[in-house]
Amino acid sequence: MEPKDQIGLRRANLAHVLEVLRVHGPHSRAGIARLTGLNKATSSSLVAELTDRGLVRLGSPATGQFGRPGHLVELRPGTVCGIGLEVNVDYAAVAVLDVAGTLVRHRRVARDLVALGPDGAVDLLGELASAEIAALRADDAWVAGVSVAVPGLIDVSAGVVRLAPNLGWREVPLAARLAERIGLVPGVDNDANHSALAEHAAGVAAGTPDLLYLTGEVGVGGGVISGGSLLRGATGFTGEVGHMPLDPAGERCGCGRIGCWETSVGLAALLRGVAGDDDPVRDPALDLEQRLTLIAGRARAGDARTLAALHRIGSALGVGASILVNVLNPAVVVLGGYFAVLGRWLLGPAREELCARVLAPGPAGCELVLSDLGFTAAVRGGAHAALDAVLTDPTTAPSRSATAVRQAPEQHRSTS
Amino acid sequence: MEPKDQIGLRRANLAHVLEVLRVHGPHSRAGIARLTGLNKATSSSLVAELTDRGLVRLGSPATGQFGRPGHLVELRPGTVCGIGLEVNVDYAAVAVLDVAGTLVRHRRVARDLVALGPDGAVDLLGELASAEIAALRADDAWVAGVSVAVPGLIDVSAGVVRLAPNLGWREVPLAARLAERIGLVPGVDNDANHSALAEHAAGVAAGTPDLLYLTGEVGVGGGVISGGSLLRGATGFTGEVGHMPLDPAGERCGCGRIGCWETSVGLAALLRGVAGDDDPVRDPALDLEQRLTLIAGRARAGDARTLAALHRIGSALGVGASILVNVLNPAVVVLGGYFAVLGRWLLGPAREELCARVLAPGPAGCELVLSDLGFTAAVRGGAHAALDAVLTDPTTAPSRSATAVRQAPEQHRSTS
DNA sequence: CCACTAAGTTGACTCATCCAACAAAGTAGG
DNA sequence: CCTACTTTGTTGGATGAGTCAACTTAGTGG
Numbered sequence: 063m064e065p066k067d068q069i070g071l072r073r074a075n076l077a078h079v080l081e082v083l084r085v086h087g088p089h090s091r092a093g094i095a096r097l098t099g100l101n102k103a104t105s106s107s108l109v110a111e112l113t114d115r116g117l118v119r120l121g122s123p124a125t126g127q128f129g130r131p132g133h134l135v136e137l138r139p140g141t142v143c144g145i146g147l148e149v150n151v152d153y154a155a156v157a158v159l160d161v162a163g164t165l166v167r168h169r170r171v172a173r174d175l176v177a178l179g180p181d182g183a184v185d186l187l188g189e190l191a192s193a194e195i196a197a198l199r200a201d202d203a204w205v206a207g208v209s210v211a212v213p214g215l216i217d218v219s220a221g222v223v224r225l226a227p228n229l230g231w232r233e234v235p236l237a238a239r240l241a242e243r244i245g246l247v248p249g250v251d252n253d254a255n256h257s258a259l260a261e262h263a264a265g266v267a268a269g270t271p272d273l274l275y276l277t278g279e280v281g282v283g284g285g286v287i288s289g290g291s292l293l294r295g296a297t298g299f300t301g302e303v304g305h306m307p308l309d310p311a312g313e314r315c316g317c318g319r320i321g322c323w324e325t326s327v328g329l330a331a332l333l334r335g336v337a338g339d340d341d342p343v344r345d346p347a348l349d350l351e352q353r354l355t356l357i358a359g360r361a362r363a364g365d366a367r368t369l370a371a372l373h374r375i376g377s378a379l380g381v382g383a384s385i386l387v388n389v390l391n392p393a394v395v396v397l398g399g400y401f402a403v404l405g406r407w408l409l410g411p412a413r414e415e416l417c418a419r420v421l422a423p424g425p426a427g428c429e430l431v432l433s434d435l436g437f438t439a440a441v442r443g444g445a446h447a448a449l450d451a452v453l454t455d456p457t458t459a460p461s462r463s464a465t466a467v468r469q470a471p472e473q474h475r476s477t478s
Numbered sequence: 479m480e481p482k483d484q485i486g487l488r489r490a491n492l493a494h495v496l497e498v499l500r501v502h503g504p505h506s507r508a509g510i511a512r513l514t515g516l517n518k519a520t521s522s523s524l525v526a527e528l529t530d531r532g533l534v535r536l537g538s539p540a541t542g543q544f545g546r547p548g549h550l551v552e553l554r555p556g557t558v559c560g561i562g563l564e565v566n567v568d569y570a571a572v573a574v575l576d577v578a579g580t581l582v583r584h585r586r587v588a589r590d591l592v593a594l595g596p597d598g599a600v601d602l603l604g605e606l607a608s609a610e611i612a613a614l615r616a617d618d619a620w621v622a623g624v625s626v627a628v629p630g631l632i633d634v635s636a637g638v639v640r641l642a643p644n645l646g647w648r649e650v651p652l653a654a655r656l657a658e659r660i661g662l663v664p665g666v667d668n669d670a671n672h673s674a675l676a677e678h679a680a681g682v683a684a685g686t687p688d689l690l691y692l693t694g695e696v697g698v699g700g701g702v703i704s705g706g707s708l709l710r711g712a713t714g715f716t717g718e719v720g721h722m723p724l725d726p727a728g729e730r731c732g733c734g735r736i737g738c739w740e741t742s743v744g745l746a747a748l749l750r751g752v753a754g755d756d757d758p759v760r761d762p763a764l765d766l767e768q769r770l771t772l773i774a775g776r777a778r779a780g781d782a783r784t785l786a787a788l789h790r791i792g793s794a795l796g797v798g799a800s801i802l803v804n805v806l807n808p809a810v811v812v813l814g815g816y817f818a819v820l821g822r823w824l825l826g827p828a829r830e831e832l833c834a835r836v837l838a839p840g841p842a843g844c845e846l847v848l849s850d851l852g853f854t855a856a857v858r859g860g861a862h863a864a865l866d867a868v869l870t871d872p873t874t875a876p877s878r879s880a881t882a883v884r885q886a887p888e889q890h891r892s893t894s
Numbered sequence: 895c896c897a898c899t900a901a902g903t904t905g906a907c908t909c910a911t912c913c914a915a916c917a918a919a920g921t922a923g924g
Numbered sequence: 925c926c927t928a929c930t931t932t933g934t935t936g937g938a939t940g941a942g943t944c945a946a947c948t949t950a951g952t953g954g
Binding site for chain 3: 540
């Protein structure tokens with residue numbers, strides 16, 4: 063990790079320049095030198111190399127007040143991209159982001175993934191990814207990597223899905239299986255972790271070094287970013303917050319235990335709360351978003367039962383979140399999944415409980431916001447995770463001048 | 479943080495060598511080169527500089543099997559030391575550790591700190607620290623730093639105790655106040671955080687990059703080390719685990735809320751559980767350790783009430799720990815404070831609940847162990863925190879040859 | 895006594911950053 | 925319109941860290 067070489071030092075400084083551009087936006091080479099603390103000459107040299115690798119470009123001849131105006135250096139859109147994939151219960155998705163953070167492409171296909179099974183899922187994901195990779199290569203862009211979000215317990219280093227209850231998967235070597243289809247080894251991670259990365263990189267909480275992301279789906283998952291990096295834990299299973307035992311007198315959970323947080327804030331609790339057994343919301347022909355639209359409509363119309371249920375869920379959400387806030391002390395808690403869709407009615411009671419229960423003084427512990435990435439957070443996070451490899455080691459991106467001469471004969475290897 | 483200079487690179491490599499020696503024990507320069515991936519020549523040069531700074535020394539002429547035997551390089555005891563301080567309700571303590579991790583000195587004085595108040599505490603801590611600093615200077619040792627552990631909410635960067643309920647402190651600028659007495663600015667941190675550092679550096683869980691430390695005192699505190707470094711959170715208030723609301727039908731907590739974890743596993747719960755109103759354990763003349771000895775004696779003797787209470791507490795401990803384990807996924811959970819003293823009776827039921835509730839597959843999530851540092855963990859952790867400055871930047875330690883010539887006239891500045 | 899092996903040192907070499915001087919490209923004011 | 929001023933970006937030389945390869949040193953084993 064720590065550079066030990068001069069070349070490692072160079073790597074770190076290249077990465078540092080990219081980081082500065084990501085955080086502070088376009089700047090002249092002199093400005094970069096000031097921001098990084100490096101010498102002007104070094105800054106120029108670094109920018110030259112990054113330009114050669116297609117990561118930055120010289121933009122508009124900047125707005126100067128005095129003296130010679132500089133040329134702005136900006137992250138170059140379109141040339142170096144990361145691909146994010148997502149599997150979920152009833153859909154799969156793909157997203158392409160470039161280093162500038164712009165969404166190049168996003169596609170989502172509805173499919174019953176449980177019925178397809180792991181084999182079918184690998185086929186589907188492979189197709190989605192291969193199409194994007196081919197399109198990017200045709201565009202002369204370079205693919206920095208691919209990363210897949212899966213709702214379940216993931217062994218990140220091995221690229222294996224250990225357990226994904228909602229998909230019915232167990233011990234699926236997803237990275238290896240996908241690698242056969244797309245020609246490069248993808249990363250695999252939990253969907254909440256990927257979503258947290260997306261929020262950290264580009265969402266409402268962009269740049270916040272300490273944030274907590276909560277997904278509201280069938281289960282409730284958590285992704286934790288602390289000190290600027292994703293918490294992984296000893297075996298990669300952090301953020302399993304759905305089964306916190308919050309009420310010994312509560313209901314039985316799908317996991318077999320009593321009073322798990324999920325039983326009061328999960329999707330099942332929502333449906334149970336707002337709708338009786340023969341309510342149209344439960345129509346199996348409806349998908350998640352249609353149901354949520356229906357519920358939101360009732361809430362907007364002032365339906366008492368709906369509002370009461372949402373209030374109850376909001377409070378329970380606040381109680382559970384307070385535990386996590388006291389343990390992790392994030393600056394922001396981002397609510398994703400269905401929480402974000404119905405957030406308007408959940409946020410009030412949730413904030414009330416949260417603020418009442420957080421021990422840390424000041425308002426710092428109480429910032430609770432809704433994700434603006436909606437259900438796309440996980441895919442986008444995957445793309446960010448894939449891009450992270452280039453952003454921390456820009457030398458992995460191929461040189462566009464030298465390579466053409468020196469590495470041209472080896473092109474086949476890099477495309478394999 | 480990241481080195482950007484060659485001199486930053488040098489710093490990082492010096493630190494890397496120290497790290498290797500700390501983790502892998504004494505090695506020859508050639509061995510260090512292999513372990514670090516650096517060149518033999520570089521390794522020699524780095525070791526020479528570290529020797530000059532008093533951080534390492536050449537030890538025994540190593541045990542070789544073939545070829546020329548190397549001289550072992552080892553962390554040098556006694557010359558570069560960190561000082562840890564601790565304030566608690568009924569005692570204050572000081573500990574001195576050297577870079578080799580050996581406890582040079584440990585002293586603990588019983589005192590009613592609540593009665594003394596912040597001013598008295600500053601006096602007492604100042605005396606304890608100054609005595610050690612003077613002794614070390616007389617020994618020609620160099621003090622790398624001082625760090626104080628306080629049971630409460632600490633603003634680490636400002637060195638201010640925001641709130642320490644058990645001490646009755648509020649907004650005490652401890653770092654600044656102590657700096658006046660001892661001539662250097664000490665670090666200040668939460669006692670659980672410091673204890674976690676101690677366990678990470680030298681306790682039962684030494685070297686584990688992901689661990690959770692739980693203190694059993696009047697309150698219950700948590701220190702989290704994840705990915706090899708201490709979790710601090712946005713404002714430095716991580717690990718406030720005592721007030722997790724685990725039972726809506728539970729007892730009222732000192733914080734005013736219902737069913738906090740502390741109400742079932744804190745020291746008050748222990749006393750309530752094992753002893754009636756007029757039980758000798760409640761004799762106000764007894765201090766904590768005497769009470770615990772008494773309780774342990776009864777448990778050993780098979781007293782039914784005591785055993786039942788401990789079993790109940792153990793279970794509650796496991797339930798609460800399971801939440802933290804699911805969120806943080808540590809490899810080890812270390813129990814400190816009174817949990818460690820009575821651990822023999824708590825561990826069984828706690829492990830049972832923990833293993834039943836942890837979602838992560840395999841035995842990884844279930845390792846629950848007792849601290850072997852006992853009530854000294856926090857002070858020791860302070861000393862480790864102080865040493866951390868030198869270990870991450872060895873160039874802060876004064877050169878012993880060049881300094882004698884070049885910096886001799888400036889000696890006064892460095893001792894001020 | 896002589897191969898053999900591995901440790902540690904030395905001096906030449908590479909390469910990244912720094913430094914200082916300089917050329918370039920604008921603005922402000924007479 | 926021209927000149928002083930300010931800031932950008934480049935250039936060539938200096939510093940210094942790490943690498944490499946050859947060499948010396950110091951043991952073991954036959």
